[in-house]
Amino acid sequence: MKKLFTLLLAVAGLGSLWAQTTREHFNIDKGWRFAFGHATDFTKDYNYGTNYFSHLAKTGYGEGITTAAFDDRSWRLLNLPHDWAVEQPFDQKGSLSHGFKAIGRNFPEASIGWYRKVINIPESDFGRRISLAFDGVYRNSEVWVNGHYMGNEPSGYLGFEYDITDYVNYGGDNQIVVRADATFEEGWFYEGAGIYRHVWLNKTDKLHVATDGTFVTSEVKDGQAELSISVAVQNDGLQRRNFTMKHILTDAQGKEVATDNLLELYVLPYKTQEVVSQLTLDKPVLWDLDNPHLYTLTTTVYDNGKAIDTYTTTIGIRTIRFDNNEGFFLNGKHVKIKGTNNHQDHAGVGSAMPDGLQEYRIKVLKSFGSNAYRCSHNPPTPELLDVCDRLGILVIDEHRMMGSSLLQKDDLKRLIDRDRNHPSVISWSVGNEEWGIENKVSGARIAQTMQGYVKSLDSTRPATAAFSGSIGSKGITTTLDLLGINYIVNKSTDDQHKLFPAQSIWGTEEGSTHATRGVYFRDDEKHHIPAYDKAPNSSFISIEDGWKHYASRDYLGGMFIWTGFDYRGEPTPYAWPSIGTYFGMVDQCGFYKDDAWYLKSWWGNEPVLHLLPHWNWEGKEGQPIEVWAHSNCDEVELFLNKKSLGKKKMEANSHLQWMVNYTPGTLEAVGYKNGKKVLTDRIQTTKAPATLALTGNASTIKANDTDIVMVTVAVKDKNGLAVPTAEDEVGFSIKGPGRIIGVGNGNPSSLERDRFIETIETAPIENLKEKIVTATTGNEALVTESYDATGWDNAFKDDRTQEFGQKAPALVYRGSFTLPQWQKDATITLFSSNIGVEQSVYVNGKLVAANLKQKAELVLPHDILHTGANSIAIVATPILKNRPWDFINMNPGLVRIFTPAPQWKRKLFSGLAQVIIQSTGEAGSIELTATGNGLKPATLTVKAQK
Incomplete structure (x- = not known):
């Protein structure tokens, strides 16, 4: 977990100011402009890709929308992270796997998103290295800075960074443009769309610690921790640089506990030098699940005694071990993995989660005893791992796709380099359910290569892969040191253990029951599934049976349930109008389903007693109702309206159940430990909502x-x-x-909106005509609403040369724009751009602005406008070219209809x-x-x- 940022001064009323230090790390999430492009019609995609010279042909040949000159004033203003998919309506033509949101192949008008932002970089930064870093853009992003093409990142999950030093306008504004293409799906689950993770501006000296350039490992023995520190120092200058380096290790309270000085170091121009050192720490506080103690390593690079770069790395000191016969060990103590699988998706915000939401979700999972998290099935946002480090939860960090080509290996390296200092990460997953290869010899080769490659990058954690096939003598099950099993219902872990006794095994996906929170009778018309923990069919296994299997076998490291949270997409066993899954232990909001109480009983450490279902069954009087108790008490006694229905003994990792004929009133459970009453849970028939x-x-x-x-x-x-x-x-x-x-x-079958946002519609000014006049005054008849300009020339038919100016002292332009029906609270604005040195603007014959010398935002009164066609007239003095290649603006602007959010x-x-x-x-x-x-x-x- 590398934190690059330095001192941030929060100034009340003035936002944030950065102290001028050796390294600066700015969050630039605020104040982006956004608009949709188009996936199939280039004219609706701002004519992107139609220039004679494209951005791929010539350096700096950014097209209109990618340049600073492009007018984006009418675009929506927003802050990042942003997921435009969650803002779209649901549509049956949408992808089932992506929750039927109206994006993708069938919705070209909502599958391309453009983002623009201006940042100022002071002249004093000249000589430093400036870079632009994105934590994740879904998907297939392209980035421009000041019209210069920076590059493309196909993956929607990996972070990427561009060095923009040579393209910066120092002492002025700099235009950032991002195009994201969410037409094509990368996974088979909801993935969102757009810049859904943070964006950063980094500033360093030419000599600096490389991005993700530190790697700290530790060995703990005899009350001491030996820290091995590797630092990649990068020289982006023209000269060899001599330098020294100092490491300071501080504990969670900020106390300095160890230091190291490294002298007489150097790095050649445009090279990266690895600097390796050791630190010894007496009596280290180990990072574990109950006390996730974190240390901070501050690395400072000096040139002639002057600090030129400071880089901080947050670490945890701990040991991990996977044993083929005894399971998983943390700091030498046996720990059974009690994990869940999760996607980056939450009700209301989709994939664009605020950092606090990451913490909320981890706390929800920990609240029912979960101690591990699998990032399914892609690299997570860095803030998720920060939370897992801080709260104490183990992580499988997952690569998006299995493969041994240069592309996949490079992606894997970027993932490991970024996340290797997180103590929470205990394994690198190199693949998930790769059905096309997992039972083939080619799969074994690829898995073996990836496992070896992982070891070459990080020998402190094992590689794993999630296997969904059947046990056999070929495929990935034969090569992995740590095998992930997906679903024991179709394979035997015991058989695998006998075949490969030296192999460690854990359950990377298990359970997969279906449940609708708060529902206890099946209703296929409403797409409701009872929330009892029952295997839906022979292809699945209940949570209880899955946990009993893994808990009863020492050689199994533990299991990850599919899933912790519900998520959009994969609405098994239904389709439209279900838009989300039924797999979660909690729903998309994080509200407990009853299965979470089962896990809390056997995964947690506190006494638990939970009774289900609710007791509101009007119309079912006298009918049998299935009543369950989830508890870790020795015995549970059930009462209906104070009458005992019997006491039952609780077996380990089980639940209790009764059939009770419904009678309104109070259903009460009493839990006993060692014969003593310790817990009570009560459910009552309620009155109407009040x-x-x-x-x-x-x-x-x-x-x-x-x-x-x-x-x-x-x-x-x-x-x-x-x-x-x-x-x-x-x-x-x-x-x-x-x-x-x-x-x-x-x-999971609600089609209600997740977000209520403002609506922006635009109306272009079309059919622009022009007429030469003798002056900018005396043209009243030409600007009236009803004037017929059919015989006028098309605007800008003649080149705006100096000769043209001699015959055209002034011009009248006429055009039109078409408005849809608008709401009373809508604001209709003409974003005008000058097509004259000075111009006056008339809408439907009414003067709305006089003698404009620059672009303006003109709010148009509703009473001068019409639904449908509206006229616009502009009286202007012409802009003339001084040189033949000068650019003359020919776009008078457009009209925006802004409707506030409902x-x-x-x-x-x-x-x-x-x-x-x-x-x-x-x-x-x-x-x-x-x-x-x-x-x-x-x-x-x-x-x-x-």
């Missing part, structure tokens, strides 16, 4: 424009009991320094919904109010603090 309730996972957030609070929305009856069957629609409004960024309810709303599902609130950067009280028909409203107050 009042809304809001609960936040925090009462304060940082006033930093990024921090979040997760709000749970529920409804209670007149007695204050939560109504588990409520489906009321709830509207949300917010006051103060906060914004709503997403809503959800965990319903009110946020969401229906409750099984009694719950979720709202995500984010700070807007100011301090103060944020008030979220929820309202619903016939319900008492509720308000939640959250303090935003500097």
Whole structure:
């Protein structure tokens, strides 16, 4: 986990200022412009790729949209991370695997996204190295800086960085342009679209530690830790550089615990020098699951005694070992892996997760006893690994696709280089369910090559791959030191262990039950599946049976359940209109399903007693209801309206169940340990919904424009009991320094909107004609709405030479634009660009601006506009060329219809919904109010603090 940033000074009311230091690491997520292009019609893709010389042909030949001259004022203004896919409607023509969002091959108008941003780089930065780093863009991104093409990154998951030093306009503005193409799917699960991870601007000396240039490993023995430190020092200058280096290791409290000085070092021009050293630390505090202690290594590079680069690396000191007979060991202690698989996808925001949401999700997983996380099936965002380091959870870090070509090996190296200092990462996964090769000799060769390549890059962690085929004598099962098993229902781990006794094994995917949160009877019309832990068919296994298998075999390292969180796509066993999975232990919001309580019983350390289902079964009076208890108590006794229905003994890693004829009232479970009553869980029949309730996972957030609070929305009856069957629609409004960024309810077949955003439509000015006049005054008849300019020349038919200016002292231009029906609260703006040295603009005969000498944003009154055709007239003095190759603007601008976002709303599902609130950067009280028909409203107050 490498943190490149230096001192950041937060100045109230002024945003953030950076101290001038040796290395600077700016987040540039704020203030991007966004607009859709088009995947099949180049005219709707801003004529991209139509220049005579393209950006691939000649250096600096950026096309119109990639240059600073392009007018993007009408584009949507937003902050990153941004996922445009989650903002699209659901459509049956969309991809099932991507949750039926209206992007992809069938939606060319919503599958190309353009981003633009201007940054200022001061003249004082000249002589430093400047780079632009992206943590992830989905997908097939292209980047330009000041019209210069930087490159292409096909993967939607790997970070990438461009050195822009030579292209920078020092002391002025610099235009960044990004094109993302989400037409083609990289995975078979929801992946989002756009710049969905952070973007950074890095500044260093020409002599500096390379990006991801440190690697720290440790050996722990006899109360000491021997740290091996490798640092790649890069010289981007023309001269050999002599330097010295100092390492300072500090503990979690900031106390200096070890140092090292390295003298008489050098690196040649345009070379990278690896500097290796050792540090000894007495009595190290080891990183483990209960105490994830982190150290910080600060590496400073000096030139003639002057610090020219400072690079920090966060590390954890720990040992790991996979044993073929005894499983996994952390710091010499046996640990059974209790993991889940997860995609980067959350209700309301899709793949564009704020950093705080990563932490929320890991805390949810840890709350039911999970100690491990598999990044399925792609490299994660760096902030996820930061959270896992900080909270203490083990990670399988997964490469996107198995393969041994230069492309795949390079991608794998970038992943390992980036993530190798994270103590949470215990294995590199080189593939997942590669059906085409996993049972073939070619698969064995590829896996063997990748495993060897991993060892050459990082010998401290094993490579693994997730195998879904059947046990055999060829394929990847024969070559891997650490084999991942996907689904014991179609293979035997015991057979594999006998065939390859030296091989370590763990379950990389297991379970895969289907469950709809809060639902206990199947309803195929509504696409509802009962939330009891039952294998849906012979191709799956229950969570309980899966855990019993792995828990009872010492040689198995543990298992990763498919999945921790529900996610969009793969709505097995249904299709449209289901848009999300049923696999999760929690739903897309993070609300517990009942399976999470089973895991909490046997994965956690605290006493647990959870009773299911709810007890609202109007119309089923006298009918048998299946009642389960998830608990780690010795015995559980069940009562209905205070009458005992019997006490049952709990077997390890199991659950208890009864059949109970429904009678309204109270169902109560009592748990006993060593014969003593220790826990009670009670469910009651509720009255009708009466009042809304809001609960936040925090009462304060940082006033930093990024921090979040997760709000749970529920409804209670007149007695204050939560109504588990409520489906009321709830509207949300917010006051103060906060914004709503997403809503959800965990319903896998809901087609409600995730986000409520402003709508932008544009109307180009078309059919532009021109007429030469003697002066810019006295043209009243020519600018009226009804004037017929059919006989006029097409605009700019004549070249704007000096000779043209002699015969045309002034011009009148006429054109038109077409408006759709607009809402009352819409703002209609003419973004004008000057096609004259000075110009006056008329819309439908009304003067809207006089004597403009530069581009302007003109808000047009509704009462002068019409639905359909509108006329525009421009009276101007002509712009003339001084040289034949001068560029003359011929675009008068366009009209934008901006409709504010509608009110946020969401229906409750099984009694719950979720709202995500984010700070807007100011301090103060944020008030979220929820309202619903016939319900008492509720308000939640959250303090935003500097």
